[in-house]
Amino acid sequence: MTRRQVVVVGAGPGGLAAAGAALAAGAEVTLIEASERPGGQYHRMLPEAYEADRPEAVQHGHRSFDSAARRVLGHPRCSWWAGSSVWALERREPGAAAGPPAVHVLRGGPGSPRRRHVLAPDALVLATGAHDRVLPFPGWDLPGVFTAGAAQALVKGERLVIGDRVVVAGTGPFLLPVAASLAEAGSRVVEVLEAAGAGQVARGWLRRPWELAPQAAKTGELLSYARVLGRHRVPCRLGRAVVEARGGDRVEEVVTAGVRADWSVVPGTERVTAVDAVCVGHGFTPRLELAVAAGCALRPVPGGTSAEAFVAVDDDQLTSCPGVYACGEITGIAGAPAARAEGAVAGWAAGGGDRAARPLSALRAQRDQGRSFAARLARAHPIGHAWPGWLRPDTVICRCEETDYAAVCAAATDPAATDARVAKLATRAGLGPCQGRICGPTVAELRRHPGGQPGDRGQPGDPAGTPMPPGVHHRPVAEPIRLGELARPPGPPGGPAPSPFPHPTPKESS
Amino acid sequence: MSPRLVPAASDPVRRRDRPLGITVDGVPLSGVAGQSLAGVMLAAGRTSWRTGRSGAPRGVFCGIGVCFDCLVTVNGERDVRACLRRARDGDAVLTQSRAAAPAAGGEGR
Ligand SMILES: Cc1cc2nc3c(=O)[nH]c(=O)nc-3n(C[C@H](O)[C@H](O)[C@H](O)COP(=O)(O)OP(=O)(O)OC[C@H]3O[C@@H](n4cnc5c(N)ncnc54)[C@H](O)[C@@H]3O)c2cc1C
Ligand code: FES
Numbered sequence: 001m002t003r004r005q006v007v008v009v010g011a012g013p014g015g016l017a018a019a020g021a022a023l024a025a026g027a028e029v030t031l032i033e034a035s036e037r038p039g040g041q042y043h044r045m046l047p048e049a050y051e052a053d054r055p056e057a058v059q060h061g062h063r064s065f066d067s068a069a070r071r072v073l074g075h076p077r078c079s080w081w082a083g084s085s086v087w088a089l090e091r092r093e094p095g096a097a098a099g100p101p102a103v104h105v106l107r108g109g110p111g112s113p114r115r116r117h118v119l120a121p122d123a124l125v126l127a128t129g130a131h132d133r134v135l136p137f138p139g140w141d142l143p144g145v146f147t148a149g150a151a152q153a154l155v156k157g158e159r160l161v162i163g164d165r166v167v168v169a170g171t172g173p174f175l176l177p178v179a180a181s182l183a184e185a186g187s188r189v190v191e192v193l194e195a196a197g198a199g200q201v202a203r204g205w206l207r208r209p210w211e212l213a214p215q216a217a218k219t220g221e222l223l224s225y226a227r228v229l230g231r232h233r234v235p236c237r238l239g240r241a242v243v244e245a246r247g248g249d250r251v252e253e254v255v256t257a258g259v260r261a262d263w264s265v266v267p268g269t270e271r272v273t274a275v276d277a278v279c280v281g282h283g284f285t286p287r288l289e290l291a292v293a294a295g296c297a298l299r300p301v302p303g304g305t306s307a308e309a310f311v312a313v314d315d316d317q318l319t320s321c322p323g324v325y326a327c328g329e330i331t332g333i334a335g336a337p338a339a340r341a342e343g344a345v346a347g348w349a350a351g352g353g354d355r356a357a358r359p360l361s362a363l364r365a366q367r368d369q370g371r372s373f374a375a376r377l378a379r380a381h382p383i384g385h386a387w388p389g390w391l392r393p394d395t396v397i398c399r400c401e402e403t404d405y406a407a408v409c410a411a412a413t414d415p416a417a418t419d420a421r422v423a424k425l426a427t428r429a430g431l432g433p434c435q436g437r438i439c440g441p442t443v444a445e446l447r448r449h450p451g452g453q454p455g456d457r458g459q460p461g462d463p464a465g466t467p468m469p470p471g472v473h474h475r476p477v478a479e480p481i482r483l484g485e486l487a488r489p490p491g492p493p494g495g496p497a498p499s500p501f502p503h504p505t506p507k508e509s510s
Numbered sequence: 511m512s513p514r515l516v517p518a519a520s521d522p523v524r525r526r527d528r529p530l531g532i533t534v535d536g537v538p539l540s541g542v543a544g545q546s547l548a549g550v551m552l553a554a555g556r557t558s559w560r561t562g563r564s565g566a567p568r569g570v571f572c573g574i575g576v577c578f579d580c581l582v583t584v585n586g587e588r589d590v591r592a593c594l595r596r597a598r599d600g601d602a603v604l605t606q607s608r609a610a611a612p613a614a615g616g617e618g619r
């Protein structure tokens with residue numbers, strides 16, 4: 001019997017659960033992950049070289065994650081491709097049999113040359129996760145200003161704290177684990193600032209509290225972070241934001257201010273605080289380039305801008321593309337437990353599992369609870385539309401090209417530049433190395449309403465599921481590839497034998 | 511003060527530090543095996559190592575390979591994201607300037 005071949009991209013909570021479920025359904029699985037270790041952003045593992053005796057001391061749910069990861073990666077039908085990136089997806093020719101696109105992978109880490117492989121699976125599961133969204137403010141490009149995720153990645157993944165006097169600011173519950181990790185690792189967290197006001201947060205979180213019961217684990221986790229912050233006497237302030245960072249060649253102080261519900265600054269509330277590092281996060285942006293390359297339809301975010309979108313999926317996590325499934329943060333921001341439930345549904349379906357199998361209905365229920373949690377999260381922590389009031393004409397918007405606010409506004413009001421592509425060429429915003437990953441959603445929002453007036457965002461009633469243009473997420477090359485690597489013929493699709501967990505780097509046979 | 515590693519002796523994860531050395535523009539820096547190049551540079555007190563088009567300093571921003579602010583040249587290989595690359599003993603790192611980047615091939619395209 002030939003088994004179904006399933007490729008899973010991303011070994012975070014979503015991708016690992018997908019791989020496990022596809023294996024359980026009887027498939028052969030290739031799990032591709034850019035990092036050297038599994039776990040994604042949530043279960044970020046310490047480097048093996050640290051030989052840490054007690055990694056669980058800084059990682060939530062480490063034991064159950066570790067045993068699940070070992071079970072999946074050590075499975076005889078699982079090929080674990082660590083340190084490997086999917087850099088492109090190639091759709092089938094028109095007229096060819098329907099199925100997922102070919103998967104182009106660069107395999108192998110530093111030291112050994114990377115090799116190209118092309119895989120043609122029966123089903124593809126995308127679980128590429130998200131990265132922090134950060135709104136610009138004067139000085140956000142100074143060294144020492146980090147995304148909240150960067151601070152978390154460094155302290156959880158390397159045990160490096162970004163500074164001694166740190167302000168953590170932005171919006172959303174993710175600020176709490178970041179601040180807690182920093183405080184536990186010995187930084188002085190001067191304050192945690194949540195831009196949403198107390199009323200907004202309470203309305204978002206406390207309304208219909210019984211709906212939160214299925215998320216008890218997540219709620220408990222958040223309470224544990226709050227306890228850590230209490231123990232370290234870290235003040236948490238609502239309705240306040242970092243509106244400016246100052247310094248010479250690195251950040252030395254921040255200006256914080258009280259903000260209204262629309263995030264306009266309340267005059268007279270500005271305060272200067274000395275810091276040696278700042279971390280900011282205003283929610284997450286899904287990493288959609290592979291889904292867009294595959295041709296998956298996106299769904300707009302109710303009340304969001306045109307640049308805010310997630311992959312649209314059906315009840316089996318199937319996208320609009322034949323054989324392509326999606327799970328985790330790329331379908332909505334709901335945290336690790338929801339990503340796991342979605343991954344399990346996606347992997348089981350991708351692996352050819354029986355759609356009527358009993359455990360599936362429980363997983364679907366968990367997935368649906370995750371979705372309502374995501375909706376609640378979005379309601380409690382929306383980005384206020386008046387945030388551009390923080391900007392000055394010379395504030396950098398596109399970090400790569402150093403395009404400033406004045407240039408973006410000029411292009412937005414120039415009738416000759418109504419086309420996004422023309423505007424991009426005129427301002428160069430989004431044309432630098434990051435290809436608009438950081439500034440894309442911001443530029444799209446500013447182009448629509450340079451001053452950030454009300455009515456700037458879509459209507460809350462925008463029908464979910466309406467296909468939307470891939471716009472800012474269109475990047476044909478998802479990961480950088482060198483010309484020399486492109487020129488070399490691809491290696492065998494199967495590659496060498498799977499490396500047993502926990503060896504981090506698969507050795508390429510030449 | 512600057513970014514720093516949690517001292518191994520007081521780290522609850524109980525790690526073992528094995529030292530390694532790299533050079534950055536010829537200046538020796540020491541780190542421990544397992545750190546990223548960005549981690550070694552940060553812990554050694556460098557918050558920036560690249561310059562943007564205007565000459566403005568850049569270092570780590572996203573920490574997960576998305577923003578490309580942390581690009582360096584490692585052992586002759588250009589446009590390596592320092593936040594993703596594990597340091598290896600003897601790595602020779604050169605800082606990059608956006609202004610001086612060759613037009614063709616660009617940075618990490
Ligand atoms: C930096 C950061 C830190 C976070 N820390 C926390 C935290 O401490 N607590 C918390 O509750 N939530 C945290 N989150 C939120 C987190 O995103 C979710 O809770 C959860 O990890 C989502 O799971 P996922 O499987 O969807 O994606 P992820 O966990 O993000 O996993 C996606 C994986 O896909 C890989 N990948 C992406 N593109 C490719 C490609 N082209 N080729 C190969 N591999 C690829 C990535 O390397 C990554 O490992 C963090 C988010 C970020 C961005
Ligand atoms: S810090 Fe963003 S890519 Fe390295």
